Amino acid sequence: MESPKNNDTDNLKGAEFKMFATKRIIVGILLTIVVLWVVGTVVGFFQKPAGVEVARHPDADKAQTDTAHQAGASRDKTKTIGHPTGKEQVPFKKGSAGNIMSLDFVAMGKDTPAGEVIKYLKKDHRNIRQPFHLYVVDPQNRLLGMVSLKQLMFADAQNRLEDIMTTQVNSVNTDADEKKVAKLIAQYNILAIPVVSEDNRLVGVVKADDVVDLAQKELAEPAHPLPAVKQPAHAAKIPETEVEAIEKPKAKGVAFVEAFIQPLSYELHQRFWGWRPNDILNFTDNINNFQLGVLEVTRRTAIILAERISRTGSTASFDKNLERAMNWFMINSDRYWFPSPESKYSDGLKELELYKEKLEKGTANFYTRPDNLIPLLAAYEDLLGSCDENLVKDKEDDGTPVSFFKADDYLFYAKGVASALSTILEAVQEDFHETVESRRGLEVLHKAIESCHHAMKISPLVVTNSKLSGIPANHRANMAAPISHARFHLGVLIKTLST
Numbered sequence: 210m211e212s213p214k215n216n217d218t219d220n221l222k223g224a225e226f227k228m229f230a231t232k233r234i235i236v237g238i239l240l241t242i243v244v245l246w247v248v249g250t251v252v253g254f255f256q257k258p259a260g261v262e263v264a265r266h267p268d269a270d271k272a273q274t275d276t277a278h279q280a281g282a283s284r285d286k287t288k289t290i291g292h293p294t295g296k297e298q299v300p301f302k303k304g305s306a307g308n309i310m311s312l313d314f315v316a317m318g319k320d321t322p323a324g325e326v327i328k329y330l331k332k333d334h335r336n337i338r339q340p341f342h343l344y345v346v347d348p349q350n351r352l353l354g355m356v357s358l359k360q361l362m363f364a365d366a367q368n369r370l371e372d373i374m375t376t377q378v379n380s381v382n383t384d385a386d387e388k389k390v391a392k393l394i395a396q397y398n399i400l401a402i403p404v405v406s407e408d409n410r411l412v413g414v415v416k417a418d419d420v421v422d423l424a425q426k427e428l429a430e431p432a433h434p435l436p437a438v439k440q441p442a443h444a445a446k447i448p449e450t451e452v453e454a455i456e457k458p459k460a461k462g463v464a465f466v467e468a469f470i471q472p473l474s475y476e477l478h479q480r481f482w483g484w485r486p487n488d489i490l491n492f493t494d495n496i497n498n499f500q501l502g503v504l505e506v507t508r509r510t511a512i513i514l515a516e517r518i519s520r521t522g523s524t525a526s527f528d529k530n531l532e533r534a535m536n537w538f539m540i541n542s543d544r545y546w547f548p549s550p551e552s553k554y555s556d557g558l559k560e561l562e563l564y565k566e567k568l569e570k571g572t573a574n575f576y577t578r579p580d581n582l583i584p585l586l587a588a589y590e591d592l593l594g595s596c597d598e599n600l601v602k603d604k605e606d607d608g609t610p611v612s613f614f615k616a617d618d619y620l621f622y623a624k625g626v627a628s629a630l631s632t633i634l635e636a637v638q639e640d641f642h643e644t645v646e647s648r649r650g651l652e653v654l655h656k657a658i659e660s661c662h663h664a665m666k667i668s669p670l671v672v673t674n675s676k677l678s679g680i681p682a683n684h685r686a687n688m689a690a691p692i693s694h695a696r697f698h699l700g701v702l703i704k705t706l707s708t
Contacts, residue, residue, distance in 0.1 A: 306390045307383030310404045310413030316344040317370060319353055324366030326356075344403060344411055345374045352403055352411045354378055363655050372662055373655075375635060377471065380405050383412060390415050461640055462518075462575025466565040468636030469510055470558050472503045472629035477554055484551045486542045494614075495621045502596075502625020504542055504554075509588040510633060511535040511557070517584045519564075519574050528573060534560035577641050579648070579706040585637075586703050589630055593696035596623040600689035611685075617672035620688050627664035627692065634658045650705040653698050660695035664688060 301307030317326060326343070342357040354374030364373045380403045381390050394402055394417055401414040477484055486497045515531035537557035540550050567573035599619040604610055611619075638645070638654055645651050667688050673681040 301383055304387055305383060306381045306385040306387060306404050306415055307413070309387050309390075310383075310415050312413055314344060314401070314403075314414045316346045316350070316411055319345050319347060319371035319374070320369050322366060323361050323364040323368045323370065323373060326370065327361055345370045346411055350410045352378060352380060352405055352409065360655070363652050368659070372659055377468075377632065378403065381415070382407065460568045460571065461577060462568045463565055465575070465633070465636040465640045466561055466568065468632050469507070469514070470561050472632055473507045473554060474558055476500045476503055477551060477558075484554070487545050487550060489545070495617060498618045498621040499625035499628070501542060502622040503629045504538070505592060506589075506626055506629035506633070508538045509592060510585065511538050513585040513588055518576055518581045521574070521576065528564060530560040530564040530567070533557070534564070575640070577644050579644055582637070582641050582644060583703055583706050586699050586706075590696055590699040590703065592626060593692055593699065596626055597689055597693050597696060599623070600685045600692060611674065613674050616674035616685050620667075620672055620685055623688050623692050624664060624667065627661040627695065630695070631658055631661035631665065634661065645702070645706070648705050648708070650702050653702045653705060657695050657698035657702065660691045660698060663691035664695070667691075
């Protein structure tokens, strides 16, 4: 007969064994997660789909404070600016962007509410001579985006700058040649371009006025001065063509076409591994579906641009470049070659570039009436509706439950759609501004853009597909909310433009 003492010993040993086994299991799970994360990061499985990038795409923010710089540095052979750490000075050589940049700008934290920004600018920065927009930065003063006063005016007071900012910001390095900077300002017809350091920290801005001063100085001083020869009086004036290059606004439709090009161009030429849906070894289905979402927005935009926005009616002839671009974008995304989608999509983007050049020369058409814009918004509303349906459904068409593998496909496809739409709708806000403003639809359009931005921020490490009331999240349902909001606001805008 066993003694109670032996039973207690056995029970103690059993408890210790269970505790030991539990610890081993927990450690094993944690190690497995770490290994999967490392491997997934290396192969790009967990790579977060990024937004479209133009030129440089830096960041900037100082928590809830701002960095205000006043003009005052002289334009000598070299210019110095305090290092972010305050420990060293960085010289800028003559003829560089750093040498001609101004310190007259405002940069604020991405988490700052729009209402606070407006109050702050009214109270403390009335003397800033660059009041047209402000830059959004991160805690390391890296440039994240830009917010115009118009965006601030229409934003809710509680909205953070990160929610309303434009992330597509052209910028230049401090050592960029000043002549190239002048050409960039003229090409994009911008009032100022931010200057960033090698580690993407915002250090200054080059203004259009600075470029004008530079041109005047170059024309006033001959390349090989002769002491005995006096410069003619007109030498210090800028030729009218150069003034027009800086002051002339963009041709109608150029901003739209540039934004139209950017999403797919990024996926083809800037995304690591490039175009992925036709890869033989498919390790990164999240990025693949994100790219398919971008492609679908591109296809629908190409159709409406070719059939409605560039034509006066059904009897008008098609623009040849747009017609070819529309056809190239219809190539199957998963073909490997003969022809490869990458090559034909790139050809389509080149056709759009040619169309943009014709708009700049005035030899192509871009109509901004409500009846031209409404079909585009309707196409986007329909696409968002399709995404919304896939995000909220419980079963597939054949009656089977939505699997874990399909759940993340639907989520990242919708995210790709939202990413491309946010870029193009911001350009709609620019090129169709008069049309939308005349029907008092700017606020609704801004809310649609804002909803797309919210959708872009949803980037779960692992997409879970639990019940709506379950403990793990249902990430499809989370994505469905901003997608549905964007769809709703586009529907409201369509009705507003139709009245």
